[in-house]
Every structure is written in structure tokens, then in C-alpha cells.
Amino acid sequence: MLPFNSKGWAWARDALLHVLLPNTCYSCRRDLPFRHRSPLCDACSALVRPVGPLYCLRCGKPLPDGGAHCYHCRGSKAREYRCKIIRSAVVFGPQVRALIHAFKYADRPYLADYLAEWMRGAWEKYPDLAGAQLLLPVPLHPKKLKKRGYNQSELLACALARRKQLPVDTRSLIRRRATPSQTKFGREARLKNMDGAFECIAPAAVKGKVILLIDDVATTGATLEGCARALKQAGAKKVMAYTLAREV
Ligand SMILES: [Zn+2]
Ligand SMILES: [Zn+2]
Known part of the structure; x- marks a missing residue:
């Protein structure tokens, strides 16, 4: 009874x-x-891999054979990036892909809290992140936002900001161009494709600050670099990025 x-x-x-x-x-x-x-x-949860201790110190790409930097960040190349470091919570494997896919395309905004918990869990592994003063999600183009109903990166940033008690800015950076799907481009083309794609419309909000960009997945880092260029141009002191997942 x-x-x-x-x-x-x-x-x-x-x-x-x-x-x-x-x-x-x-x-x-x-x-x-x-x-x-x-x-x-439980079986699928056990297959989610955190990013291990060996990764590129600039872009966060896992480097199973060790070394400080990946090919694309080696030597003087690291200095040219506006996004100084990229860090990620987990490796983009099949289980993570299924969750992110549902989160982005199947109208499951409530997954943000579960996924942000992974980001909170891995935060302490990366001492650089402690310097972040403001979380800033990668913006969606208004057309995409209308279609999807929400920006998944914004939900992640807000859920993480609550956990870390950091401010989040969802207005100062906008996406001016709906960039075509990046998947068919090579690395250089992806970076070029990002020229002028983002604009900071409220420079006062970012000026002199250490900004932490938040996104769901890092692949080549071209989108993050596009955002970082716009933020640096607007006077940000330093731009870093933290994503839920890292493609390898
Ligand atoms: Zn399962
Ligand atoms: Zn790298």
C-alpha cells in the first residue's frame, strides 16, 4: 500500500x-x-572518455604520443591564434555524439544541465581556466536560432556559469553571416570562411576582460578563432575557449 x-x-x-x-x-x-x-x-556512460593528460597545449587536441603542441600549433604558429587556448571536457566519441545530436537537433534543451556537469567536472584539470572573468557562448545566426528555438552553446554556458558563479554574456557577440557547413572545407578554408562572420556589438562589455568562449564541440577551432578575432578587435584582454567535446 x-x-x-x-x-x-x-x-x-x-x-x-x-x-x-x-x-x-x-x-x-x-x-x-x-x-x-x-x-x-551505465554501459554507455562508461564508454565516455575524458580528455587525457596528453594534449596540445594550445588547441587541446589529444596527443596520444605526447609532445607539447600539435602540428598546427607548433613553433611560431601558436602565437598567431587569437584564441590562446582551447580545452574540452570529453572526447567526441559515439556516445557523446548521440547526446549532442539530441541536444542540438531533437529539441532536448534540458540535456544542458547533464552535459554542463561534465564541463564542471573537468574544469579543475585545466588551471588556465581559473583566470576566466566572463563566459561567452558562441552565437548562432538568428535564422538558425529561430529554427532550433535555442542556442545549445548558450544553454551550456548558462548552466556552467551557475556552477562556477561566473557572469555570462549572451548579447555582445553576434553572428553576422550564416557560415556554410564547414565539414567539406579544409583547415585553411575553414579559417578564411570565418573572416567577418562574428562581430562584437558591445565592446565596453568585453574590454580588458579575460573571456572564456563556450561551445559544444571543437573540431579545427576555426569557429572559436573567428569569435576570438572579433573579441580581441573589440578590446578583450585575452580569449580562451572551453568546449564540451573535442573531435580527434
Ligand atoms: Zn546505452
Ligand atoms: Zn594544437
Whole structure:
């Protein structure tokens, strides 16, 4: 017999929902156990890889064989980037891809809290991040924002900002051009494609500050570099980036 208090009713509601609409793992699609609190099953959760201790000190790309910098950041090349460092919480494997895909394209904004928890968890590994004064999500073009209904990077930035008690700025940087999909471009073309794609419309908000850009996935870092150029031009002191996932 159920006790007639709010806990009892919540249990009954959850049990009914579990029978009618069982939750499934976002990655392997197997049914999740009753009152499972994560969007991934335990087996899939165990396959999510954090970024290991060996990574490029500039762009954060994992370097399994060690070394300080990857090919693209070696020597004087590192100095040319406006985005001084990129760090990420997890490696972009199949389980992470399934979650990010649902988060971005399947109208699941509530995943932001779960994913931001990964970012909070990995934060301490990266001492550089401690210098951040302002979190700034990579903006979406207004057309894309209208279609999707929300900017996934903004949700991540807000969820992380609450956890780190840092301010977040969602207005000062805008996307002027809807950049075509980057996937078919090479590295140089991607960077070129970002010229003038972003603009800082409130320089006073970023002037003299150490800004931490927030995005869901880092691939070549071209988008982050485009944002960093606009922010540096507006007077930001330093620009770094922190993403949920890193493509390798
Ligand atoms: Zn699973
Ligand atoms: Zn690198």
C-alpha cells in the first residue's frame, strides 16, 4: 500500500510513466531502468572518455604520443591564434555524439544541465581556466536560432556559469553571416570562411576582460578563432575557449 504523501505520488507517477513511456538510452536505445537519472545507460556512460593528460597545449587536441603542441600549433604558429587556448571536457566519441545530436537537433534543451556537469567536472584539470572573468557562448545566426528555438552553446554556458558563479554574456557577440557547413572545407578554408562572420556589438562589455568562449564541440577551432578575432578587435584582454567535446 502506497503512503499518500507527495513522495508516494511521485513514485506512482514515475512508475506509470516508466510503463507507458520507458526512457531509453540516447546512445544504444536500450530501455533504462526505473528512475535511472542519466540519459545514458551505465554501459554507455562508461564508454565516455575524458580528455587525457596528453594534449596540445594550445588547441587541446589529444596527443596520444605526447609532445607539447600539435602540428598546427607548433613553433611560431601558436602565437598567431587569437584564441590562446582551447580545452574540452570529453572526447567526441559515439556516445557523446548521440547526446549532442539530441541536444542540438531533437529539441532536448534540458540535456544542458547533464552535459554542463561534465564541463564542471573537468574544469579543475585545466588551471588556465581559473583566470576566466566572463563566459561567452558562441552565437548562432538568428535564422538558425529561430529554427532550433535555442542556442545549445548558450544553454551550456548558462548552466556552467551557475556552477562556477561566473557572469555570462549572451548579447555582445553576434553572428553576422550564416557560415556554410564547414565539414567539406579544409583547415585553411575553414579559417578564411570565418573572416567577418562574428562581430562584437558591445565592446565596453568585453574590454580588458579575460573571456572564456563556450561551445559544444571543437573540431579545427576555426569557429572559436573567428569569435576570438572579433573579441580581441573589440578590446578583450585575452580569449580562451572551453568546449564540451573535442573531435580527434
Ligand atoms: Zn546505452
Ligand atoms: Zn594544437
